[in-house]
Amino acid sequence: MILDKLITTFDTGLRTIFAQAVAGRERPDVNIEEMPLSESQRSQAASLMRINHVGEVCAQALYSGQAFTSRNPQIVQSLQHAADEETDHLAWCEMRINELGGRKSLLNPVWYVGSFALGATAGLMSDKWNLGFLAETEQQVSNHLNNHLNKLSDADIKTRTIVSQMQQDEAAHAAEAKQLGANDLPQPVKAGMKLASKIMTTTAYYV
Template sequence: MVGRRYSLVDRVIAQFDAGVQTLYGRPRGTGRPSPANELPEPELDRQERRKAARLMRVNHCGEICAQALYQAQAITTRNPALRQTLARAAAEENDHLAWCEERLMRLGSHTSYLNPLFYIGSLGIGALAGAAGDRWSLGFLAQTEEQVVQHLSRHLQRLPRQDRPSRAIVEQMRLEEDGHASSATAAGAARIPRPVRQLMRLSARAMTGTTYWI
């Protein structure tokens, strides 16, 4: 019903359903087609295909973590406008999630078996950030997205040059993640302390280092 004010319990139930869809279904995005769709499938040797698949698996898990962060912050915020902003960004992230999964299937690989573990961890981190207040929640979001942009830039350097479909996906993701960071900053994000930023980088390395292989 339009205009209905949802209770905390309502939001928790809705986000639980979103979590199940994120991990095991096809969560709702914006409906945009993958940037890879119009590009021909490249000729990759076994080593190149394996490397591209591992990098895209890391990117897919990163989008799983992003969804968990957005969902947790949507539960904890009391600001309806911020909740709508998070929902719009989450829809774009769901597009990224679908694009990465589709690309993995084309590369003959699979998503990470560790996705549920990292989802739960990110959900907890997002809830803590949200409980600290909207400015800190936005600050955490902005810092996360800034680190993701750096991570995607490194992947563009590592992906096989001829794998244009994977590169097109990563380039579009990088553009939109940068936009999410800018939006969070413009909305009044607090500056995250340096020790916390360093801890976030260490956590990201743990995720990328394991999901590359598993």
């Protein structure tokens, strides 16, 4: 059983970092025509989507770490459901980055390892705190995506549509975690998570 979990967890990490993600859902912008964008608009959108792609890499690592150490089958199932939708996001971000002429972060392996460690630590906590970590992570990501919607050009309808669907999914994941009994994390923990997120997003915008 432990060996199976180790193999599955290692495989998830390799596929997340090195393989092209395959979405289970159709891209939300599939029927939207590409509008002309200036070079600066395309460059900014590509950089923002690189940040979002890093966020999805971290999400996969967090969920994988939490599921690896959690002993509650219901929580593991909830984590797997969220991870499946995050895989869609991962694929959508990568495809959109390519269309915009951008690239993925060179530090994805670093982001993954660090996030997996955080997730595994959270999974060792009580169920309510584990869920609280999940809920707070999703809430912060949802807020972060909403901020990106304010930065993206109104003309870039395709990118905006993808980000909007991602934001809705993240908010739903946070709500599900709270419904399952998540504890509200202490303010110092939330502040620490926000600081770590700020460092990651600032770095990923350029690297």
